[in-house]
Amino acid sequence: MTLRFVRDLEQALAWDNAGDLGRDFARGALPDPELSTRLLTPHRLLDLLSWRSVDFPQIRALQHGADVHTRGYLTARTTRRGQSVPIVDTEKLGVLLGEGAQVVVDALNHLDAAMEVACRALQWWCGMTVQVNSYLTTGDAAGFDLHWDSHPTIIVQLAGSKRWEVRGPSRVAPLYRDTDPNTEPPEEIVWSGVLRAGEVISIPRGWWHAATRADHDDDRLSLHLTFGMAPHTGIDWISWLADLARDDERFRHDLGPNTDHTALAAALAELASENSPADYLIHQRQTDARPRRSVTGGAFGPPEKLVCTTPFAPDIVETGEAVTVIAAGRRLRFAPAATQCVRLLLSGSPVDLADAAATTGVDVHKLGAVLLEEGLCTEATPALCSAYTALD
Numbered sequence: 001m002t003l004r005f006v007r008d009l010e011q012a013l014a015w016d017n018a019g020d021l022g023r024d025f026a027r028g029a030l031p032d033p034e035l036s037t038r039l040l041t042p043h044r045l046l047d048l049l050s051w052r053s054v055d056f057p058q059i060r061a062l063q064h065g066a067d068v069h070t071r072g073y074l075t076a077r078t079t080r081r082g083q084s085v086p087i088v089d090t091e092k093l094g095v096l097l098g099e100g101a102q103v104v105v106d107a108l109n110h111l112d113a114a115m116e117v118a119c120r121a122l123q124w125w126c127g128m129t130v131q132v133n134s135y136l137t138t139g140d141a142a143g144f145d146l147h148w149d150s151h152p153t154i155i156v157q158l159a160g161s162k163r164w165e166v167r168g169p170s171r172v173a174p175l176y177r178d179t180d181p182n183t184e185p186p187e188e189i190v191w192s193g194v195l196r197a198g199e200v201i202s203i204p205r206g207w208w209h210a211a212t213r214a215d216h217d218d219d220r221l222s223l224h225l226t227f228g229m230a231p232h233t234g235i236d237w238i239s240w241l242a243d244l245a246r247d248d249e250r251f252r253h254d255l256g257p258n259t260d261h262t263a264l265a266a267a268l269a270e271l272a273s274e275n276s277p278a279d280y281l282i283h284q285r286q287t288d289a290r291p292r293r294s295v296t297g298g299a300f301g302p303p304e305k306l307v308c309t310t311p312f313a314p315d316i317v318e319t320g321e322a323v324t325v326i327a328a329g330r331r332l333r334f335a336p337a338a339t340q341c342v343r344l345l346l347s348g349s350p351v352d353l354a355d356a357a358a359t360t361g362v363d364v365h366k367l368g369a370v371l372l373e374e375g376l377c378t379e380a381t382p383a384l385c386s387a388y389t390a391l392d
Contacts, residue, residue, distance in 0.1 A: 001313065001348020003121045005039075005391040008032055009154060012200045018126040021229065022152035025166055025190050026202040033198040036158045038390040039114060042223050045105070045134055049093070052111050055086035061093070062102045065142040072096065073103075100139025108134050108225075113387040119227070121391065122154075124313045124348060127285060128229040135211075137162065137222045143212040146185050150176040151228050154202045157195040160222040162211050166191045169206035175235065182206075195224070205231060237280045241271055285312045289328040293378035305380035306368050307350040307388070314346045314376065330374050338362055345371055350380040350388055 010017070012028035020026070030036065049059070061068040073096055075089040093103070109115040109132050119130040137143065143162070148169070168190055171182040185208040195201060195211075203209050213222055245251040250267045253259075288311045296303075308314065314327030323339045325332045325346065334342055341362040345351055357364040371377040378384075 001121055001124050001308075003117075003388070003392045004032075005035065005118055006121050006125050008035055009156075009200060013154075013202055021126055021154075021202065022204045022231070024204065025207065027191065027200070029199045030156075035391075036156065036198050039118065039156065040108075040112070040134065040158055040223070040225065042136060042159055042221060045136055045223065046090070046093075048108075048111050049088045049105070050090055053085050053087055054105070054111070058106050059088065060104045061096055062104070062143075063096065063100065063141060065145065068096065068101070097136075097138045100141040102135060102137040102141045102143055105134045105136075106131070108132050113383045114390055115225075117384070117387040117391055120309065120311070121348070122227060122229070123311055126229055127281070127312060128231055129288075129311070130230075131228050133226045133228070135222070135224050135226065137213050138220065140213050140215065142214045144210060146208050146210040148174065148182070148185075148206050148208045149203070149228065150174060150205060151230050152202065152205050153229070154200065154227045155195070156225045156227070157197055157199050158223045158225060159197050160219045161194050161196045162213055162222040162224060163194050163215075164192065164201065164209065164211045165189060166201070166203060167208040169204070170208070171206060173233070174206040175233065232281060232284065234277070237277045240280045240283070241268075241275060244275060245271060286315060286326045287329045288312060289330075289375065293375065294381050294384070295372075296379060302365060303353065303368065303372070303379040305350050305352050305385065306345060306372065306377045307380040307384060308346045308348050308371075308376055309378045310346075310376055313348065316343060316346065325376070328375055330376065332370070332374060332376075334367070338367055341367055345377060349392075350385050 008030050009015075012030050013020070013026040014028060015021070015026070056070045056074060059074070061073045073089055073093045075087060075092075076084045077087050078084050097103070105111070109119040109130075115132050119132055122130045135143070146165070146167070167186050167188060170184055170186050171178075171180055174180070174182045190207070211224075245268075248267065248271065250264065290311055293309055310327040312327070314325050317324040317326070318336070318339060320336065322333045323336055323342055325334070325342060327346075341356060341360040341364055344356055344360065345364070345368060353364045353368055368377065372379070
């Protein structure tokens, strides 16, 4: 799956592929300015907050650089059966926005189909888990102070403008859980300027940055998305090795004064040599099984369209005897005659089953039923299809 959304990001940042992500600060403009409005608009964000149940800390409101108490923008609606549902108090939120405020919504990909599709496309592209947060700022509200993130980010300005300051790292490859608090930013400013609608920047992990509308009155508001990619580090590889070590009796014995350190160190070296960092990355990609799926169980009749929703692109291995699919913790084997159809259904784009049957000559409905049951595909609802159309 290579949506136009991803290709446009590469073009905007002058990148050849995902290997450029996180290497250096990058800035550019989307070749298609209308992509910004297809991703999200301020009104659509407020509509989502009106229709969805959200609660703190997924949603936060800030004024003068400080958090507003949740009673200033959240409430609970009680159903006639006594169920309390947390929702946004749109009247109070409107007052805050009118006065000047910043509203942050984390994990917007859990609330909106287009955001989910965008994150999945980026995951297939970069091989890392992706989450998108939205930042709506009105008036001259201040943003967050100078800080750094423990992951690389891509920021897309959707509406209005915001002033940014970016500095380099003060610690190489800092971690969320680290031995150094890393609290002193460097003096040198790498870039300072205004990000406007349709423009994009990418900030590597550990680089200090701040964004604000304070003392900036070019327009009335700013809306930007921050796509955060969770990197895999050597620490993650070591944690994986620790899990694998549980299968080895030598690591399960009690430690004591007479423990043979040399033998244990040799066993650890053997385990590490047999399970490389590359093996770990493959394992993570092939076993991550967190797709959000719309499942009807056939209650609405046979599905008409399917789309692959595995967190990462499936590995498809062809031999003379079979085509093997490895994804989302599953390993499936199909006859070689099904290869074209398998690749089509697992392409990451919505597939009309009737059209696919006419093109491939294979019983696509039967094959699709297997992929549905195994959790690799979902029924492509109208909302999901519209999201793919908007980003391609």
